Amino acid sequence: MVIINEETFEERMQFRVSKLSLLLLSTFSLIFLAAMFFISIAYSPLKEFIPGYDSSELRKKAVQNLFITDSLITLYNQNIQYLNAVKAVLNEEVRFQDPEFSSDGLSTEDPEPPTFFSSIPEDSLLRAFVSQQDKYNPDSTNGEIPIETLLLPPAFGPISQEYLPQEEHYAVDIVLEENTPIKAISDGRVIFAEWTAETGYVIILDHNKGILSVYKHNAALSKSQGDIVQGGEVIALAGNTGEYTTGFHLHFELWIEGYPMNPMNFFNFSGE
DSSP states (O other), X not given: OEEEOTTTOOEEEEOOOOHHHHHHHHHHHHXXXXXXXXXXXXXXXXXXXXXXXXXXXXXXXXXXXXXXXXXXXHHHHHHHHHHHHHHHHHHTOOOOSSTTOOGGGOOSSOOSHHHHSTTOTHHHHHHHHTTTSTTTOTTXXXXXXXXXXXXXXXXXXXXXEOOBGGGTBOSEEEEOOTTOEEEOSSSEEEEEEEEETTTEEEEEEEOSTTEEEEEEEEEEESOOTTOEEOTTOEEEEEBOOSTTOOSSEEEEXXXXXXXXXXXXGTOOTTOO
C-alpha cells in the first residue's frame, strides 16, 4: 500500500500488508474493542440500562430493606412477648420457671414471697427499684431521692383480702369509699385502660424494668391508653364495677416480668 501526493504524484508513504498482518490487526482490534466495550459496561452507569441488571440504587435499597425487615421482625417478637405478658396480667396467669413447682404445693401457713418466689431472680430487681425509698432506707445520707425511684401507695385504706397466691388471688383488696382517687405508684405509661365484664374499669401502667401495676373495679378512668403519668397522679376513681366485685374497693396488683408480687411488702396502705 502506497500513499502518494495527488498533485505531484510523489510517493509519501509505503506499507507492505500481508494476509497474516491483516488477520493479526483485525484480531487485536476486535479484542481491543471488546475490552473497551466490557469496561464501559461493567464500570460505568451504562450497565443499568441492560435489561435484567439491577441498579446500584436498587441494590442499596434492597440491603436497607433487609435490615429494616430484620429489625421489624425483632420488634414484632418483642411486642408479642410484651402483649403475652400483659394478657397474663389481665387473666392473672402465673408462669413458673420450675415445671414441678406449682401453686398447689404452696403452704397455706406461709404465703410470703420468700416461699412462693424464692427462685425468681426478678424479685431482687424490684427490691432494688425501691431500695432508696424512705421506709426501706431511713439512713440515706444524701437526703434527695429521685422521683423515678419512689413507689407510692395507690390509696390508703384497710385490706379486705390479702395477697393469697394459693387461692390465685395475686393482689390486695383495699376498702375505699366511692370515687376515692386512685393514684399511680410511679412514673409510667398507660398500656391498658378499658372496661371488662369481670373486673369493671381496669387500668394498667408500665413502669419500665418489666414492672406493671394493675388497678381494677374502678368507677371511672381519668387516663387513656398511651398516656404518660407521673407518680402520685390520679388515674382513676374507686368503684364497685365488674362481676367479681365485692363492694367499693381497689383490687391492686404488682407484677414483674410476668410474675406477681405481694404489694404489702412494698407499700404501707394504712397511711401511718
